[in-house]
Amino acid sequence: MAKTISIIGASGSVGSTLAAQILRSKLLGRGDRLQLVAHGVSSSSSKLLATRIDLMDAFDDDSVDIELVANIQDTEGDIVVMCAGAGLGGNLKDRRDLGKFNLPVFEEIAKLCAEVVPSSTFIIVSNPVELAVEIFAEKLGRERVIGMGAEQDSLRFARAIAHDLGLSRHEVFASVLGEHGQAMVPLWSSVKVETNDPTIVNSLAALIERSKEVPLAQRAAKLKSVVFELLQGEQIEEAYEVTRRALPDARIFAQPLITGHAIHSTPNATANATLRFLSATLGTDARPLHGQVVLVGELASIRGVCGVPLTVKRDGWELGTLSISSEEQLSQIRLSAASIANYLMAVRC
Numbered sequence: 120m121a122k123t124i125s126i127i128g129a130s131g132s133v134g135s136t137l138a139a140q141i142l143r144s145k146l147l148g149r150g151d152r153l154q155l156v157a158h159g160v161s162s163s164s165s166k167l168l169a170t171r172i173d174l175m176d177a178f179d180d181d182s183v184d185i186e187l188v189a190n191i192q193d194t195e196g197d198i199v200v201m202c203a204g205a206g207l208g209g210n211l212k213d214r215r216d217l218g219k220f221n222l223p224v225f226e227e228i229a230k231l232c233a234e235v236v237p238s239s240t241f242i243i244v245s246n247p248v249e250l251a252v253e254i255f256a257e258k259l260g261r262e263r264v265i266g267m268g269a270e271q272d273s274l275r276f277a278r279a280i281a282h283d284l285g286l287s288r289h290e291v292f293a294s295v296l297g298e299h300g301q302a303m304v305p306l307w308s309s310v311k312v313e314t315n316d317p318t319i320v321n322s323l324a325a326l327i328e329r330s331k332e333v334p335l336a337q338r339a340a341k342l343k344s345v346v347f348e349l350l351q352g353e354q355i356e357e358a359y360e361v362t363r364r365a366l367p368d369a370r371i372f373a374q375p376l377i378t379g380h381a382i383h384s385t386p387n388a389t390a391n392a393t394l395r396f397l398s399a400t401l402g403t404d405a406r407p408l409h410g411q412v413v414l415v416g417e418l419a420s421i422r423g424v425c426g427v428p429l430t431v432k433r434d435g436w437e438l439g440t441l442s443i444s445s446e447e448q449l450s451q452i453r454l455s456a457a458s459i460a461n462y463l464m465a466v467r468c
């Protein structure tokens with residue numbers, strides 16, 4: 120059966136990079152459609168007209184129908200990727216700062232989607248991911264609304280560990296749960312390396328031991344403050360160097376801020392993580408994922424939005440396996456969920 124993927128916010132950095140990655144990955148074939156959705160504003164439609172031709176010049180051999188959709192009301196995707204809204208930059212330094220700008224955008228787009236594509240699966244990229252997930256889940260049901268931020272964070276954590284151990288990321292699995300932002304919870308107990316090499320196993324154990332010397336919140340806050348100071352002087356190289364010297368769990372709090380500062384977004388990494396959800400939804404990839412979803416008590420009695428391990432299929436998400444080694448880590452996830460809930464209440468009142 121022919122498939123349609125719609126990208127809302129396709130003219131942005133993430134949306135346009137994702138469109139190219141979808142076509143390059145051959146997830147879609149002859150007769151399938153990729154909809155580039157504008158929002159009824161001529162500037163976004165004009166950019167997408169040009170983007171469409173550029174994508175056709177690159178990928179027309181596969182005969183995917185690349186369609187420009189001028190208004191969100193004409194979205195038809197079986198899977199809809201939500202990438203619309205303001206991103207970080209200027210005085211907006213934390214993803215939570217975006218809430219007040221993106222709240223009306225999320226409400227409007229979720230309302231329109233509920234009218235035209237009520238049964239589709241929604242992959243949420245826009246920040247704050249938790250806010251968009253809550254709003255979309257209210258309008259469309261929680262079963263098929265998934266934020267991809269936790270997968271992005273987990274891939275970053277795995278890469279940071281792989282880097283320090285001299286491995287490649289495909290040899291490391293790691294989970295980051297909770298918020299896609301200041302209350303994220305990198306779980307050392309989830310880390311698995313695909314090797315029995317004692318040197319590497321011992322190096323990982325040493326990293327874990329070092330991570331216990333100073334609480335993560337303290338290390339991450341200090342690192343971010345040093346990074347912000349360096350960014351004020353546009354010292355990008357020095358800022359990356361400082362993060363490289365930090366432990367992987369703190370590094371992932373700060374490195375995306377540098378990338379966001381320098382190139383406004385994190386388009387390739389975000390598109391890559393989003394592609395995993397598209398592959399899972401289309402049934403071509405069964406790897407475990409991590410994502411922000413609305414829970415109703417399935418995990419640690421949490422009710423509300425939280426990043427958790429997931430398996431994703433065409434008809435939505437299911438809770439995946441949680442590798443938790445202690446009650447302390449479970450309580451960190453509960454605290455993160457509580458922090459998300461407080462933030463959502465404040466931004467929506």
Ligand SMILES: NC(=O)c1ccc[n+]([C@@H]2O[C@H](COP(=O)([O-])OP(=O)(O)OC[C@H]3O[C@@H](n4cnc5c(N)ncnc54)[C@H](O)[C@@H]3O)[C@@H](O)[C@H]2O)c1
Nearest residue numbers: 128130131132133158203204205206244245246271384389
């Ligand atoms: N979850 C993640 O890991 C992750 C990573 C990077 C970016 N993001 C988020 O994704 C979103 C897009 O990021 P980007 O870097 O592509 O930003 P961008 O500024 O390059 O693109 C924004 C897109 O949103 C559209 N848009 C803006 N206002 C709109 C409105 N009122 N209605 C409909 N569409 C509107 C724009 O036309 C454009 O297509 C941001 O919210 C950003 O914070 C999330």
